[in-house]
Amino acid sequence: MNSVLTLPADDVSGLTDEHLALRSRIRDELDRCVIPHADEWEARGFVSRQGWRALGSAGLLEFGHDGEDFLSSAVFLEELGRTGYAGIRAAVGVHAYMALSYLLLFGTAEQQEAYVPAARRGERIAALAISEENAGSDLRHLGTRAEPVGELGYRVTGRKCHIANGSQADFFVVLARTGEERGGRGLSGASLVIVDADSPGVSRTPRPMLGWHSADVCDVEFSDVAVPADRLLGRRDKALMHLMRGLDFERLAAGLLAVGGVAHCLELLNRFVRDHQVKDAPLAANQAVRHRIAELDSDLALVRNYAYHAAWLHSRGRLDTRVASILKLKATELAVAAAQTLVQYQGARGYRDEAAAARLHRDAIAGTIAAGASELLRDLIFEMG
Ligand SMILES: Cc1cc2nc3c(=O)[nH]c(=O)nc-3n(C[C@H](O)[C@H](O)[C@H](O)COP(=O)(O)OP(=O)(O)OC[C@H]3O[C@@H](n4cnc5c(N)ncnc54)[C@H](O)[C@@H]3O)c2cc1C
Structure with missing residues (x-):
């Protein structure tokens, strides 16, 4: 079991003393609410x-x-990442940020009242159901349909894949086709709907992944599920517009979470190379080791500052796709590099199934796929350059 580690000596610019005090309070709370239970949640597969x-x-x-x-x-997102449990950070990130953002951005006052306070109390869990077997990076092949049924609402049918919080969610924000596919480069004729998980016709099948064990990843099937008309979220047939905003926000959150994850990994790495002896000297006695860690530390410093720059832009309503994509790409790929180095320097003990290093390595890979694969992000960055 990990424990939440010490504050960095140099915090990023733009944060006030209040933020630093908040960081300290968040660490204490995560130390209390998450760390003692994290291994059990990982083993169970959900929070x-x-x-x-x-x-x-x-x-x-x-x-x-x-x-x-x-x-x-x-x-908060950085500190949640710093717990070192990416499955938990994904579960909480999807619940409190990725899924909820659509309600906060596009929900009516009634929808917000019905779902947001209970979600914030942790009484009702949210999931975001966008992806399907044939609709991941390219959502144009979306198969789930929400057929309008007069004034009554919609009947939702389709299968969603790789859905975090899938078995435990109380409601899903679902992407479904409500109109005709018009062809072209973008997703057309699709809407977001809120589906209560206890509606007849909803079934979930856990699909445990290589990593992110406590993220509760499932396939979720909707079989002719009746959804009242007032559960349409945002504008009908205009989901693409909503997703473009939501996905930038999702990538910002994913980047901040990954930055925390890298910081945690480097803390373990720094400690290990100073403690572990090979040929009667600490590993850190080797220049190659020191330089490798210096590279990773330098990359973290750059990415972390960029993450807070992106957060600052978002706080002023100025985050764009390019900045969100650069952050998510660089932070999640740095997490893979850092975890790979940790496993390598820990030798066989880091490669054991139960080792924290092995978990960090498994988990880091998911970060480069979920919420936009690295290749897709590179395409976006190039197009917007
Ligand atoms: C752990 C985990 C949790 C997830 N949680 C959720 C969730 O809660 N809700 C949800 O809706 N979805 C979720 N997803 C799904 C995720 O958003 C998709 O995996 C992602 O959008 C990529 O889609 P795909 O897996 O279908 O890959 P595909 O789109 O089929 O792509 C396969 C691979 O092709 C490569 N590729 C893609 N585009 C390009 C390109 N332009 N150029 C070159 N190569 C390319 C990439 O390497 C990519 O990984 C989760 C995924 C993971 C791994």
Whole structure:
């Protein structure tokens, strides 16, 4: 089991003393609510209900999504990443940021009242159901349909894949086709709908992944599920517009989470190379080792500052796809490089199935696929350059 580690000596610019005090409080709360239970949640494959409620009671699920308040979220997301459990950070990130953002951005007052307060208390868990077997990076082949049924609402049918919080979610924000596919480069004729998980016709099948074990990844089937008309989220047939905003926000959150993950990994690495002896000297006695860690430390310093720059832009309503994509790409790929180095320098002990290093390595790979694969992000960055 890990413990949450010490504050960095040099915090990023743009944060106030209040943010630093908040960072310290968040660490204490995560140390209390997450760390003692993390291994059990990893083994079970999901965060317990009690865990969600503890996070809610500690006020950790209610940091702001926009304006100055988002800087508190940035601190929280980094600290959540720094716990070293990417499955938990993904579960919480999807619940409190990725799924909820669509309700906060596009929901009516009634929809927000019905879902947001309970989600912030950790009493109702949210999931975001966008991806399908044939609709991941390219959503034009979306197969799930929400057929309009007069004034009554919609009947939703389709199968969603790789859905975090899948078995435990109380509601899903679902992408479904409501109109005709018009061809072209973008997704057309699709909408977002909110589906309560206890609606007849919803079934979930856990699909454990290589990593992110406590993220509760499932396939979710919707078989002719009746969804009232007032559960349409945002504008009908205009999901593409909503997704473009939501995905930038998702990548910002994913980048901040990954930055925390890298910091945790480097703390383990720095400690290990100073402690572990090979040929009667600490590993850190080798220049090659010291230089490798210096490279990773330098990359983290750059990416971390860029992450807070992106958070600052978002707090002023100025985050764009290019900045969000650069952050997510660089932070998640650095996480893979750092975890690979940790396993390598720890030797066989880092490659054991139960080793923290092995978990970090498994988990880091998911970060480069979920919320936009690295290649897709490179395409976006090139197109917007
Ligand atoms: C652990 C995990 C959790 C997830 N959680 C959720 C969730 O909660 N909700 C949800 O809706 N989805 C979720 N996803 C799905 C995720 O968003 C998709 O995996 C992602 O969008 C990529 O889609 P895909 O896996 O279908 O890959 P595909 O789109 O089929 O792409 C396969 C691979 O092709 C390569 N590739 C893609 N585009 C390009 C390109 N332009 N150029 C070159 N190569 C390219 C990439 O290497 C990519 O990994 C999750 C995924 C993972 C791994």
